[in-house]
Amino acid sequence: MTRSDARRAPWIATRDDHGAPNLARLADIAQTFVAHAPVCDAWTLRLVAETTDHLEVRQGVVEPSLIGCSLGAMVTVVEGAGSGYAATSDLSRAGLCAAAERARDWARVQARLGLFDARLQPPGATVADYRTPVEESWESRPLADKLALLQAANQALDIDERIQDWSAWLTHRRVEQLLIGSAGARVTQVLDYVHPGVQVVANAGSQTQRRHGGGADGGLQGGLENLVRLGFLEDATRLAEEAIALLDAPECPSDVRDLILMPNQMALQIHESIGHPLELDRILGDERNYAGTSFVTPEMFGHYRYGSELLNVTHDPTLPGELISVAADDEGTPAAREVLIRAGILERPLGGALSQARSGLPGTATSRASGWDRPPIDRMGNLNLEPGQGSLADLVGQVERGILMDTNRSWSIDDSRNKFQFGCELGRLIEDGQLKGLVRNPGYRGLSAEFWRSLAGVGGPETLGVGGVLNCGKGEPNQAVYVGHAAPPCLFRRVAVFGGGE
Amino acid sequence: MTPEAFFTLAERLSAGLTGDEVLFCNLGGEVSDFVRLNHNRMRQAGNVRAAGLTLTLIDGARQAEAAFDLSGDPETDLALGRTLIGRLRERLAVLPDDPYLQYATEPSTGMAHQEPRALPPAEEAVATLIEAAEGLDLVGIWASGLIRTGLASSLGHRHWHERASFNLDWSLYLSGDKALKSSYSGFDWNPDVVHERLRTMRAGLEILRRPARRLDPGRYRAYLAPPAVEELMGMLAWGGFDLRDHRTQQTPLLKLVRGECAFDPRITLREDHARGLMPGFTPEGFILPPSVTLIDAGAFGDCLVDARSGREYGEPVNAASGSPESLSLEPGDLPESEVLARLDTGLWIGHLWYCNWSDPNEARVTGMTRFGTFWVEDGEIQCPIDVMRFDDSLYALLGTRLEALTRERELRLSPETYEGRSSASVLLPGVLVSGIALTL
Numbered sequence: 001m002t003r004s005d006a007r008r009a010p011w012i013a014t015r016d017d018h019g020a021p022n023l024a025r026l027a028d029i030a031q032t033f034v035a036h037a038p039v040c041d042a043w044t045l046r047l048v049a050e051t052t053d054h055l056e057v058r059q060g061v062v063e064p065s066l067i068g069c070s071l072g073a074m075v076t077v078v079e080g081a082g083s084g085y086a087a088t089s090d091l092s093r094a095g096l097c098a099a100a101e102r103a104r105d106w107a108r109v110q111a112r113l114g115l116f117d118a119r120l121q122p123p124g125a126t127v128a129d130y131r132t133p134v135e136e137s138w139e140s141r142p143l144a145d146k147l148a149l150l151q152a153a154n155q156a157l158d159i160d161e162r163i164q165d166w167s168a169w170l171t172h173r174r175v176e177q178l179l180i181g182s183a184g185a186r187v188t189q190v191l192d193y194v195h196p197g198v199q200v201v202a203n204a205g206s207q208t209q210r211r212h213g214g215g216a217d218g219g220l221q222g223g224l225e226n227l228v229r230l231g232f233l234e235d236a237t238r239l240a241e242e243a244i245a246l247l248d249a250p251e252c253p254s255d256v257r258d259l260i261l262m263p264n265q266m267a268l269q270i271h272e273s274i275g276h277p278l279e280l281d282r283i284l285g286d287e288r289n290y291a292g293t294s295f296v297t298p299e300m301f302g303h304y305r306y307g308s309e310l311l312n313v314t315h316d317p318t319l320p321g322e323l324i325s326v327a328a329d330d331e332g333t334p335a336a337r338e339v340l341i342r343a344g345i346l347e348r349p350l351g352g353a354l355s356q357a358r359s360g361l362p363g364t365a366t367s368r369a370s371g372w373d374r375p376p377i378d379r380m381g382n383l384n385l386e387p388g389q390g391s392l393a394d395l396v397g398q399v400e401r402g403i404l405m406d407t408n409r410s411w412s413i414d415d416s417r418n419k420f421q422f423g424c425e426l427g428r429l430i431e432d433g434q435l436k437g438l439v440r441n442p443g444y445r446g447l448s449a450e451f452w453r454s455l456a457g458v459g460g461p462e463t464l465g466v467g468g469v470l471n472c473g474k475g476e477p478n479q480a481v482y483v484g485h486a487a488p489p490c491l492f493r494r495v496a497v498f499g500g501g502e
Numbered sequence: 503m504t505p506e507a508f509f510t511l512a513e514r515l516s517a518g519l520t521g522d523e524v525l526f527c528n529l530g531g532e533v534s535d536f537v538r539l540n541h542n543r544m545r546q547a548g549n550v551r552a553a554g555l556t557l558t559l560i561d562g563a564r565q566a567e568a569a570f571d572l573s574g575d576p577e578t579d580l581a582l583g584r585t586l587i588g589r590l591r592e593r594l595a596v597l598p599d600d601p602y603l604q605y606a607t608e609p610s611t612g613m614a615h616q617e618p619r620a621l622p623p624a625e626e627a628v629a630t631l632i633e634a635a636e637g638l639d640l641v642g643i644w645a646s647g648l649i650r651t652g653l654a655s656s657l658g659h660r661h662w663h664e665r666a667s668f669n670l671d672w673s674l675y676l677s678g679d680k681a682l683k684s685s686y687s688g689f690d691w692n693p694d695v696v697h698e699r700l701r702t703m704r705a706g707l708e709i710l711r712r713p714a715r716r717l718d719p720g721r722y723r724a725y726l727a728p729p730a731v732e733e734l735m736g737m738l739a740w741g742g743f744d745l746r747d748h749r750t751q752q753t754p755l756l757k758l759v760r761g762e763c764a765f766d767p768r769i770t771l772r773e774d775h776a777r778g779l780m781p782g783f784t785p786e787g788f789i790l791p792p793s794v795t796l797i798d799a800g801a802f803g804d805c806l807v808d809a810r811s812g813r814e815y816g817e818p819v820n821a822a823s824g825s826p827e828s829l830s831l832e833p834g835d836l837p838e839s840e841v842l843a844r845l846d847t848g849l850w851i852g853h854l855w856y857c858n859w860s861d862p863n864e865a866r867v868t869g870m871t872r873f874g875t876f877w878v879e880d881g882e883i884q885c886p887i888d889v890m891r892f893d894d895s896l897y898a899l900l901g902t903r904l905e906a907l908t909r910e911r912e913l914r915l916s917p918e919t920y921e922g923r924s925s926a927s928v929l930l931p932g933v934l935v936s937g938i939a940l941t942l
Contacts, residue, residue, distance in 0.1 A: 062598055064558070064810075067568040067589060069582070072552070085548030089571040092578075099551075106547040109625045113632055115543035143596045165750035203751035206760060207863055210752070286540050288681065289642040289673045292855075373550050412858040414870040414889050416679050419942050421868045421891060423860060441861050445891070445942050476643035476671075477536045477550075477919035496942075500861035502895060 019137060019174075020190040022049035022071070026178040029073065029091050036093055037182065038100035040107070042078040042123055044181040045096075046330060047071075048372035051174045053138065057150035058167035059158075072372035077103040082111030083118035087373040120357040123183035124332025132192040133320060134223035138172040141224060146170055149233070153214070156236035157200045160244055165201040168214070168236070170194065170227075177330075185332040193323075193482075195219045195470070196232040202243035209246040209440060210409070211239040211425050217264045217407060218467020219482070220321050242426055245438055251499030252427045252442035258402030258456075259444055259495040260395055263465025265424055266487035268408040270385055271469055273448035274306070274313055275483070277417040278340060279474075280351025280359055281378040291474035292415030295449060296346070298361060304346040307452030312386040313341040315350060315364045323468040323484035324368075324381035331376050333365040340364075340383075344453070351378045370479035377475045382468075382484035388458030395457045395491045402430040403497050405442050413448075421445040427499075441500030451492065459488030503531060503553055503572065505613065505652060505662040511576065512654030515557070515583045519656055525587070526558040526605065526659070528785045529652035531572070532922050534645055535624035539672065542632055542640040552922065553650075556785070557583060559590040563599035566590045604813035606787030609658030614782065616665050619689045621646055630693045631670065634700050638707075642672025649923055651781045663781040665689070665925065670696070671917040673873060674703050680714070680886055682706045683729070683853055683873035687915040706874065712885040715877045721937040723848030725841050726899075727874075728912035728930040733854035734896065735829055735928060737867050738771075740859075743796050744824025745805035749815055754862040754896075755802060763865070763897040764800050766904040770832040771797040773806060773821065777828045779915070779925045784809055784822040794820050796829075800901070830929040834907025843881040844906060844934055850876045850883060851938075854892075865896040868941075891942040899935050908932040 026047040033045050052068035072089040077100060084106025086099035110118065153168035172194050179187040197216025202209050215230030222229070261269060281287055282294040296304075317326050317335035328334050333353050340348045351359070352367025355378050367376040396404070410423030427442030428435055468484040512527040519525055531553030538545040553572040558565060568586040572579050622630075624646050631644070646668035653661040669687035682703050686695050726734070740754070747753040757763040775782060776792035783789055786809040795803040806821035836844060852874030860868040871890050876883045908931040916924040 061601060064600065065566050065593065065597070067566075067586065067593075069568070069570040069586065070554075071571055076548075085546070087548070087550045087552070089552055090574045092573065092575060095574065099549075102549040106549065106625075109628075110544045110547050113544045113629065115540055115545045143593060147596070165746075165752065201750055201752055206757050206762060208751050208756060284540070285639075285641060285675070286538065286545055288540075288675055289671065289683070293679055373552050375546055375548060377546075410858045410860060410868070412856045412868050412870065412891075414679075414891070415855055415872055416889070419870065419889065419891050421858075421860070421893070421942070423858075441863075443860065447942075473920065476538050477534075477645065477923075480920055500863060500866070502864055502866070 019134060020131070020176050022176045023178070023188065023190070026176060030178055030180050032093050033096045036097055038077055038104055040077045040079045040104055042182045043100070044076045044179065044185070046074040046372065047178045049176040050371065053172045054169065055146055055150060056167060056169040057147065057154050059165065060151065060154050062147060070371070073099065074369065074372050074375065075099045075103045077107045078118050078121070079104055079107040080111045081117045081119065082107040082109065082114055083121065084110055085375045116358055121354045122357065124181050124185040125183045126328050126332045126334050127186045128327035128334060129188045130327035131190045132221040134192050136224040138194060138223060153198050153233055153236050156233065157198060157240045159237060159240045162202045162204055162244055162247065163200060163240060164203045166199065166240070168198045170196050179330065179332055181332060187328045187332055189326055191221060192223060193219060193221055194224055194226045196227050196230055198236050198239060200240045200243050202247055204247045207247050209243045211243040211407070213239050213407065218267060219323055219470060220466060221323060221325055222321060246426065246440045249438040249440040251501055252403060252439040252497060254498040256494050257497050258399045259492045259497060260399065260402060260404040260430065260489055262404065262406040262489050263487050264467060265405055265408050265422070266385060266490055267467050267469060267485035268411055268422060270383060270485050270487060271380065271472070271483060272411060272413045273417060273420055273451065275350065275380040275383045277448060278350045279378045280349045280355035280361065280363055283349060284355060284359055287474055290476050292417065295416040295418045298359060300346055301349065301361060302347065305344055305453065306341050306346045307344040308455040309343045310388055310455050310458045311341055311344045311452055314339050314384050314386060315366065315381055316384060317365060317381040319382055322382040322466055322486060323482045329365040329367045329376070330369050331367040333367065335365045338364050350380055352376065368481060370481045374475070374477060374479045377479065379481055380472065380483045382486070384485060385487040387461045387464050387488045389460045392459060392463055392489050395459060395489055396430055396435055397433040398457055398491060399430045400432060403439065403442060404428040404430055404435065405444065410443065418448045420448060439499065442497065444495050444497045446495055454493045454495065455490060456493045457491030459490065463488040503529065503574065503650065507576065508652045509654050509660055511579060511583070514580050515587065516656035518584055518587065522562065524560040525656040526786065527654045528556040529650065530554055530922065531650045532647060534647035534923055537624060537628045537644040540641045542635050542638055544628065555583065557586055557590065559587055559594065560603065560605065561594050563603055564594045564597050565600050565603050566593045566597060602810050602814045604786060604809045606659065607657065609655065610787065610789055611660040612782060614663040614778070616689065619666055620691060621666050621668055622691045627668065627691060631696055634697050639675040640672055641675060642670065643917065645669045645917070645919060645923055649925055653783055653785065653787060655787060659787045661781065661783045665779065667915070669915055669917050674707060676707055676710050679889060680710050681873050682710065685917065709876065709883055710886050714886045714888050716888045717890055717940060719941050721939050723845060724851055724935050724938045725845045726851050726933045726935065728914065728932055730851045730854040731831070731930045731933050732914055732928050733857050733869060734867065734899065735831065735930065737857050737859065738896065739825045739829065743806045743826060745807045745811040745815055745817060746824060748805050754859060754865045756863065757865070758802050763901070765797060765897065765900045767800040768834055768904065768907055769797055769800050769900050770795065772830050773826045774828045774830045774929070777927060779927050780827050784819060788819040791820050796826065827926040831931060833909050833911050833931045836906035836908045836934060838908050838910045838932065841908065841932065841934065842878060842883065845878050846881055847879045849887065850878050860893050866893065867896060868893040890940045892938050893941045894939040899938060903936045904933065905936050906934040
């Protein structure tokens with residue numbers, strides 16, 4: 001691309017739709033930028049408007065609510081072999097031009113000292129538009145109704161004097177984003193989220209047990225219809241009863257047993273021991289000073305046996321409703337479903353267009369930023385374990401002596417994403433194909449490279465749980481993003497399990 | 503944004519208040535350069551200019567908050583601030599009284615400007631580093647620039663805290679996961695420090711080249727260097743000292759508080775607000791005491807009390823939040839130069855990584871060894887080890903199996919940048935233990 005091409009940027013249409021109040025403003029800002037676009041080989045502008053509203057009731061008392069409004073721009077400039085970025089909340093013409101200047105300054109430095117030629121980055125020309133389908137908008141219910149709902153959840157949690165703390169919350173988040181580029185890209189995305197959740201704490205003597213749920217351990221795109229989808233009110237009393245029951249439950253045995261993980265724990269297991277090891281930027285070494293490297297190496301793709309034949313893993317940002325359902329990633333690569341692991345064999349890593357160009361490996365549309373003030377890096381999007389066959393009872397029926405674990409409470413894994421240890425809030429013994437009593441403080445540990453090969457049962461489509469994590473952290477500077485995960489309950493053979501105590 | 507511009511904005515927003523309304527304005531912002539490095543070359547470089555304002559509108563016993571990004575244009579920011587105050591006013595009409603609302607009713611002022619310091623241009627510092635690390639596989643992050651915090655209220659509070667600093671956090675890789683880590687952060691840049699640290703690390707890489715030892719699970723004598731101790735302190739910071747966590751029996755130090763367990767009498771932990779890297783005021787206008795003793799000679803001392811918990815539980819405010827941000831652990835009497843000899847045979851653990859609670863009721867922590875961890879025999883470093891998982895109680899590591907704390911301490915500025923560049927820091931000695939339980 002020549003410099004004159006870069007100045008002939010696409011015209012930005014303006015519009016103001018219901019449910020996306022800031023899009024017209026973003027388009028106006030983009031138009032200003034385009035009219036004064038930097039003289040360079042290529043540029044992109046990513047504008048992000050984020051509005052949030054957080055409501056919480058704890059022990060029947062309304063906590064201070066918080067309305068958030070964030071708006072800013074990320075400018076990237078490519079000049080010669082270098083690229084640089086600048087982020088600013090000053091969206092005036094002068095502010096945008098100053099940001100472009102700073103980005104160009106860094107591009108010139110990187111042209112001398114850079115790790116690779118910035119022209120490796122494919123110039124995006126995607127034109128796309130995506131909006132979260134919302135059945136019941138956040139604004140459709142008045143504040144008083146939402147607070148009444150939270151109070152009802154509080155009452156459902158406060159069932160016993162051993163309950164020491166309890167709370168319920170509702171958070172709305174709307175991200176409106178416009179990405180334009182000198183090569184013609186124009187991607188408009190409006191992502192809506194309503195996150196409900198409840199948490200309850202029980203105590204007796206020196207034993208404290210917590211349960212959380214009602215949407216707290218994941219989430220979905222969408223509006224207030226998520227309250228029903230995620231079991232917000234229905235979960236509350238059950239969780240409180242379980243927290244109390246766990247106080248007197250025996251410790252989870254320390255042993256080698258079969259293990260069934262429920263979908264919300266499977267989300268963590270997939271995230272930490274499949275998702276992170278498959279990230280191309282880790283494999284390329286970018287993350288070694290912070291998030292770490294990977295036991296997966298480039299030559300493994302195409303033949304490495306990651307798991308048993310029951311293991312099928314996809315990256316699918318096209319599924320409606322999951323946390324990272326989008327039209328394109330933050331570099332403008334169109335979203336597409338890709339198979340990463342097929343019948344246990346590793347096929348494809350997770351990584352955006354730039355990492356693909358650097359590594360010569362295939363990848364996924366998954367270069368994302370946490371906000372306007374951070375540059376995109378390789379992330380998981382919707383990383384899912386495909387369902388198999390049968391019910392949860394069918395899985396339990398295959399176990400002579402085992403443990404079922406539900407709801408993550410502790411996660412730890414080495415910097416190569418191999419030696420892991422996870423803890424769950426609730427465990428249940430399995431004996432002779434039957435679910436038995438509760439056990440408390442359940443945990444398990446293993447090696448990613450071996451664990452997935454012990455996968456012996458995968459629940460059917462009717463058992464699929466859709467959720468994810470809301471705080472996936474990596475990158476320098478640091479970034480925390482949402483990641484979607486869907487999985488059925490799964491059975492693993494001969495896993496080291498343990499309980500609490502000294 | 504200058505303090506004058508911030509105070510003027512707060513005054514103009516306060517001028518629109520009605521009746522008995524009270525407004526608190528809290529500003530946070532930074533102007534930062536960030537440069538990622540990989541294979542001793544620049545991977546990604548840029549600049550971030552960010553400033554955000556949080557408004558707390560109070561009317562009687564009701565309160566609500568709003569936050570927005572400041573553009574820097576006074577009229578634009580004033581207009582958005584007024585719009586949000588209008589929305590908060592509508593919200594207050596629906597909200598019930600808040601029994602735990604608490605703010606400083608007496609106005610106070612404070613201006614903490616740093617003395618002018620010599621921060622280099624980021625590109626100059628990075629070029630120096632790349633040149634000095636020629637031939638090495640260096641990966642890391644440079645972050646530098648201004649961090650600003652401000653408080654102004656309609657009652658007359660006026661506070662400003664500003665620091666210009668740099669934080670260079672890097673590691674040198676040999677192969678796979680075999681690496682050494684270092685950092686250099688502060689307010690006055692001296693390139694000689696980078697050269698010296700790289701010289702030392704080059705020597706360390708020679709030891710790292712030796713074949714790694716694979717350990718079996720079991721209990722091993724170990725020395726935990728200050729960066730490893732920092733990870734353990736990070737776990738204590740997670741619920742260990744928050745007043746609310748204590749009153750709701752959620753603290754991982756429940757057995758300590760109940761007198762069923764204790765730390766070694768040489769363990770004294772303080773939150774040193776007086777270190778001055780963090781603002782000396784809370785968002786509600788309270789002035790922080792110089793220091794809070796959290797663990798006093800092995801026994802539990804005081805909790806950290808923020809304004810809301812202070813009102814709920816009737817305790818005086820002594821912190822902006824329930825998590826320490828300027829922690830210090832008292833030193834011991836073991837000279838750093840004698841650590842290897844005292845360790846004799848065991849593990850020299852440079853860093854721990856990815857810690858989490860294994861059983862919070864027992865203050866039991868799991869995590870991994872990482873950078874620069876070696877096997878030591880007869881007081882001599884022998885070879886690196888393959889990474890190992892530990893799972894052990896802090897009541898053991900800082901209690902029954904504590905042998906010594908080093909006489910020297912290390913001040914470590916946090917490289918964390920999730921919510922903007924952090925101003926948190928720790929001041930820690932190394933810890934010698936008679937055993938740490940390795941499990942995998």
